[in-house]
Amino acid sequence: MKRTGGSTPVRPGPFSQRFGALPARAFATLCLALCVATGQASRAESDAFDSIESRVKAAYLYKFGSYVDWPQQAFPAAQAPLQIGVLDDVALADELSRMVQGRSVAGRPLQIRKLKSGDSLAGLNVLFVSKAHNGRLADILSAAKAQPILTVTEADNALSLGGIINFVPVEGRLRFEVSSRTAQLSHLSISARLLAAAYKVENGAAP
Amino acid sequence: MTLVRLHTLRHKLIGIVLATTLVALALATVLIGAYNLRAHHRNLAASLTAQAELLGYMTAPALSFDDKGLAETNLGLLRLQPDVMAAAIYTAQGRLFASYASPSSHAAPPTIPPETEGALTDGATLGVTRRIVNDGEVLGTVYLQADLRLLERLLDLLGIGSFVTLLAMLVAYLMALRLQRVVTRPILKMAAVAREVVEQRDYSRRAEKASEDEVGQLADSFNDMLSEIEERTLLLERSNQEIAREVGERGRAQQEVMRLNTQLETRVRERTLQLEASNEELIGAKASADKANQAKSEFLSSMSHELRTPLNAILGFAQLLGEDDLPIPARKRKDFTSYILKAGNHLLVLINEVLDLAKVESGTMTLSLEPVALGEVMRECREMVEPAANARRIQLVFAHDDGLHVLADRTRLKQVVLNLLTNAVKYNRDGGTVVIGASWNDGERVRITIQDTGKGLDSEQLAHIFQPFNRLGQESGPEEGTGIGLVVTKRLIELMGGEIGLSSTVGVGTVFWIDLKAAESPQLAAEAQLGEAHVASLLPPGSSDTVLYVEDNPANLRLVEEIVALRTGLRLLTAGDGKHGLALAREHRPEVILMDINLPGIDGADALKILRREPSTRDIPVIALTANAMPRDIEQGLAAGFFRYLTKPIAVNEFLTALDAALARAHAGRVEEPAGPDR
Numbered sequence: 001m002k003r004t005g006g007s008t009p010v011r012p013g014p015f016s017q018r019f020g021a022l023p024a025r026a027f028a029t030l031c032l033a034l035c036v037a038t039g040q041a042s043r044a045e046s047d048a049f050d051s052i053e054s055r056v057k058a059a060y061l062y063k064f065g066s067y068v069d070w071p072q073q074a075f076p077a078a079q080a081p082l083q084i085g086v087l088d089d090v091a092l093a094d095e096l097s098r099m100v101q102g103r104s105v106a107g108r109p110l111q112i113r114k115l116k117s118g119d120s121l122a123g124l125n126v127l128f129v130s131k132a133h134n135g136r137l138a139d140i141l142s143a144a145k146a147q148p149i150l151t152v153t154e155a156d157n158a159l160s161l162g163g164i165i166n167f168v169p170v171e172g173r174l175r176f177e178v179s180s181r182t183a184q185l186s187h188l189s190i191s192a193r194l195l196a197a198a199y200k201v202e203n204g205a206a207p
Numbered sequence: 208m209t210l211v212r213l214h215t216l217r218h219k220l221i222g223i224v225l226a227t228t229l230v231a232l233a234l235a236t237v238l239i240g241a242y243n244l245r246a247h248h249r250n251l252a253a254s255l256t257a258q259a260e261l262l263g264y265m266t267a268p269a270l271s272f273d274d275k276g277l278a279e280t281n282l283g284l285l286r287l288q289p290d291v292m293a294a295a296i297y298t299a300q301g302r303l304f305a306s307y308a309s310p311s312s313h314a315a316p317p318t319i320p321p322e323t324e325g326a327l328t329d330g331a332t333l334g335v336t337r338r339i340v341n342d343g344e345v346l347g348t349v350y351l352q353a354d355l356r357l358l359e360r361l362l363d364l365l366g367i368g369s370f371v372t373l374l375a376m377l378v379a380y381l382m383a384l385r386l387q388r389v390v391t392r393p394i395l396k397m398a399a400v401a402r403e404v405v406e407q408r409d410y411s412r413r414a415e416k417a418s419e420d421e422v423g424q425l426a427d428s429f430n431d432m433l434s435e436i437e438e439r440t441l442l443l444e445r446s447n448q449e450i451a452r453e454v455g456e457r458g459r460a461q462q463e464v465m466r467l468n469t470q471l472e473t474r475v476r477e478r479t480l481q482l483e484a485s486n487e488e489l490i491g492a493k494a495s496a497d498k499a500n501q502a503k504s505e506f507l508s509s510m511s512h513e514l515r516t517p518l519n520a521i522l523g524f525a526q527l528l529g530e531d532d533l534p535i536p537a538r539k540r541k542d543f544t545s546y547i548l549k550a551g552n553h554l555l556v557l558i559n560e561v562l563d564l565a566k567v568e569s570g571t572m573t574l575s576l577e578p579v580a581l582g583e584v585m586r587e588c589r590e591m592v593e594p595a596a597n598a599r600r601i602q603l604v605f606a607h608d609d610g611l612h613v614l615a616d617r618t619r620l621k622q623v624v625l626n627l628l629t630n631a632v633k634y635n636r637d638g639g640t641v642v643i644g645a646s647w648n649d650g651e652r653v654r655i656t657i658q659d660t661g662k663g664l665d666s667e668q669l670a671h672i673f674q675p676f677n678r679l680g681q682e683s684g685p686e687e688g689t690g691i692g693l694v695v696t697k698r699l700i701e702l703m704g705g706e707i708g709l710s711s712t713v714g715v716g717t718v719f720w721i722d723l724k725a726a727e728s729p730q731l732a733a734e735a736q737l738g739e740a741h742v743a744s745l746l747p748p749g750s751s752d753t754v755l756y757v758e759d760n761p762a763n764l765r766l767v768e769e770i771v772a773l774r775t776g777l778r779l780l781t782a783g784d785g786k787h788g789l790a791l792a793r794e795h796r797p798e799v800i801l802m803d804i805n806l807p808g809i810d811g812a813d814a815l816k817i818l819r820r821e822p823s824t825r826d827i828p829v830i831a832l833t834a835n836a837m838p839r840d841i842e843q844g845l846a847a848g849f850f851r852y853l854t855k856p857i858a859v860n861e862f863l864t865a866l867d868a869a870l871a872r873a874h875a876g877r878v879e880e881p882a883g884p885d886r
Binding site for chain 1: 342
C-alpha cells in the first residue's frame with residue numbers, strides 16, 4: 001500500500017461535493033497519515049489536523065450505530081431516530097449533522113443533539129464526550145451508567161471509568177477500544193465485527 | 208458393432224445387452240458428468256458467493272473503520288479454501304483495499320473491481336464479485352477468484368465413468384451370460400427338435416412349451432406346424448402309395464401292351480412272310496408273264512416266218528404262171544397250181560389255228576356239245592392222215608372200240624384228233640408206227656390214246672409242251688408248224704370238259720391221251736346234217752339272176768367273177784366302191800348283193816344301212832364277203848342284217864351254198880311281194 005504524495009488533499013472539490021462518509025473518512029485518514037508522516041505541527045496545521053480528526057471521529061460516531069444493538073426500551077417508537085449526543089463540541093456536532101444528512105442506521109434516522117454540561121442524557125443513544133471533558137469524565141460516565149447509552153470517549157482511562165468505546169490514536173491513525181463488559185451492563189450488544197475491528201477489547205476489567 | 212456378424216442367438220443377446228449397457232452407461236456418464244460439472248460450478252459459485260458475502264460482512268467494519276489489517280486477516284482465512292486462487296477487497300471508490308493470493312498459484316486479483324456483481328466464469332476460472340453493503344450504504348466490493356479445476360474433474364469423471372462402465376459391462380456380461388439362457392434355451396430346444404425332426408423324419412415330436420411369452424407362442428405355432436406337416440406327410444405317403452399302386456398297374460398294363468405288341472409283331476412278321484411269299488409268287492407270275500410275252504413276241508416273228516413261207520410259194524408260182532412270155536408246159540402249170548393250192552391250204556390252216564387260239568384265249572369260242580360217234584371221227588381222220596403216213600412208211604394202227612360215243616363238238620374233236628395224229632406222223636421216224644386207241648377209262652369217261660414211235664420228249668420238254676408258242680426245239684426243223692396246235696388242242700379239250708395228257712420216253716416214243724365224257728345217242732347230230740344238205744339241194748339251177756359285187760380289190764373281183772362264171776344263169780355286176788355299188792343296186796335291183804366291208808368312201812356296213820332304208824333295195828339279201836374274220840366282226844355283221852357273213856379266203860363251195868341260199872331267199876321274197884312295173 002503505497003500512499004501517493006499529497007496531491008489528493010489539494011483537491012477538495014470533488015470531495016466536498018460528494019459528502020460521502022467514506023470519502024470523508026478516507027480523506028481524514030489520509031490527512032492524518034500525512035501529518036503523522038511529516039511530524040510537524042504548526043498552529044494552523046494543528047487546527048487543520050483537528051478538523052480532520054473531528055471529521056473522522058464524527059464518521060466513526062454514527063458508524064458505530066451499525067454494529068450496536070440497543071434494547072427495545074431505548075427507543076420510544078419503532079421508527080424513532082437514533083439520537084447521538086455531542087457534549088460541548090459544536091464543530092464536531094455540526095460536522096456530524098452534515099454527515100448524517102439522509103443516512104440511517106438499522107432503519108432509523110439519525111438525530112444529532114448538541115449537549116452542554118449538565119444536560120439530561122435522557123433519550124440519547126450515543127454520547128460523545130470529547131477530551132475537553134476528560135477531567136470530569138467519571139461523572140459524566142456515571143450519569144450515563146446503567147442507561148442504554150453507547151458512550152464514546154477519547155481519554156486514556158476512559159474504559160476504566162465506565163466508558164464503552166474510547167478513541168485511541170495508534171501509529172498516527174485513529175483507532176478505538178471497546179469495553180464489552182460495560183456495554184453489557186448498559187444492556188448494549190456490541191457486534192463481534194466491531195469488536196474484531198477494535199484495537200483492544202476489554203471484557204472483564206471492572207471499573 | 209458388428210452385431211450382424213454374431214452368429215448364434217446367444218451371442219446376439221449378449222451383444223445386445225452389452226451394447227445397451229454401454230450406450231446407457233456412456234449416456235449416463237456424460238449426463239452425470241455434465242450435471243456434476245454444472246452442479247460443481249453452481250456449488251462453487253454459490254459457495255464463493257456465500258464466502259464473498261461473509262467476507263464482505265466480516266470486512267465491512269474494516270472498511271468502515273479503515274482497518275486494512277482486519278481486511279487482510281479476513282482474506283487470509285481463504286487459505287483454507289484451496290479453490291480460491293485470489294481474492295481482493297476494494298473500497299467504495301474502487302481502490303484496492305486488501306488482496307489475497309493463493310500460495311499455490313500466481314494469480315493476482317485485478318486492481319479494479321469488476322463492474323457487475325455476481326459470478327462470472329472466465330475459462331477455467333470463476334470470478335465472484337460482491338458488494339459490501341451496510342445499512343444501505345455500499346462500503347466496498349469483495350472479489351473472489353476460484354479455479355474450476357475442469358481438467359481434473361473431467362479426468363476424474365472419465366476415470367470413474369470408465370471404471371463404472373467396465374464394471375457394469377462385466378456385470379452385464381456375466382448376467383447376460385446367465386440370463387440369456389432364459390430366452391435362448393427354449394429356442395435352442397425348439398431348434399434341436401426341429402433338427403431332429405428333419406434328420407429323423409419323426410413328425411410326432413413336439414417342442415416343449417416353457418413359458419407363456421412369445422417363445423411359448425412360437426413353440427405352440429411350431430407344434431401346430433409339425434402337426435400339420437405330420438398330417439400332410441401321412442396324406443402324401445398315402446398318395447405316394449396310391450401312385451405306386453397306379454404305377455404298378457400301369458406297368459402291368461404296359462407289359463400287357465408289350466405282349467400284345469409282341470403278338471402283333473409276330474403277326475406282322477407272318478404277314479410279311481406271306482406277303483413276301485405272294486411277292487415271290489407275283490415275281491414268278493410276272494416272270495412267266497414276261498416269258499409268255501416273250502414267247503408271244505417270238506411267236507409273232509415265227510408267225511411272220513410261217514406266213515411268209517407259203518406266201519412265198521404262192522406268189523412265186525403265181526408269178527411264174529402269170530408270166531405269158533415263159534414257155535411253161537401244161538404239166539408244169541398243173542404242178543405250179545398244186546404247189547399254190549398246197550401252200551394256200553397250209554396258210555389257211557395257220558390262220559385258222561391262230562384264230563382258234565384267239566377265240567380260245569378270249570373265251571369267245573362257242574362249242575356245241577353233242578354225242579359224237581368216235582369211230583366216225585377216227586375214220587375221217589385216218590383218211591386225212593393216211594397219205595402223209597404212207598409217204599413216210601409209217602403204219603397207222605387203229606385199235607379203238609366201235610360204238611363209243613363221247614360228248615363233244617364234232618368239228619373240234621375231229622380237229623383235236625387230227626392234230627394229234629398229224630403230230631404223231633410228223634414227228635415220227637420213218638417207218639415208225641402210230642397206234643390210235645379208244646376205250647372206256649372208267650364208268651363215265653372214254654380215253655383216246657395216240658402213241659408214236661418218235662424221239663420222245665425229255666422232262667424239260669414235257670413241262671413246256673402245253674405252253675403257247677413252243678415248238679419243242681422244232682423251231683428250226685423241217686416240219687412246218689405254228690407251235691400253237693397243242694395249245695389249242697388242250698384248250699378245246701378242256702372246253703369240252705375233258706382232259707389231255709401225255710407220257711413220253713426219250714428214244715421210245717410219246718403217248719398222248721384224251722379223256723372225254725361218254726355220250727349215248729348220236730342220232731340228233733345225224734339228223735341235223737341231213738337237214739342242212741336238204742336246204743342246199745333246194746337251189747334251183749338255171750335261172751337267170753343278177754348279182755352285184757361291190758369290191759375294191761381287183762384280184763378278189765376276178766376270183767368271184769370266175770366262180771360266178773362257173774354257174775349258168777347268173778349275171779354279175781361289179782362296183783369298185785360303196786357309192787358306185789349303191790348306184791348300181793338302185794339301178795339294177797339285183798337279186799343278191801355281195802358286199803365287201805372295207806371299202807373306200809362308204810364302207811360295206813353303211814352301204815347295207817342305206818340299202819335297208821330304201822324300199823326298192825330293202826329286201827335284197829346282202830352277203831358280206833370280207834377279210835374281217837374275227838368272231839366279233841361276224842357277230843356284228845349278222846346283227847347288222849347281212850344275209851350271210853363269208854370270210855376271205857373264199858371257200859368256193861361255201862360261197863356257192865350261200866349264194867344259192869340268197870337266191871332262194873330273193874325268189875321267195877319276190878313271189879310274196881307284188882311285182883314291180885319294171886319287172
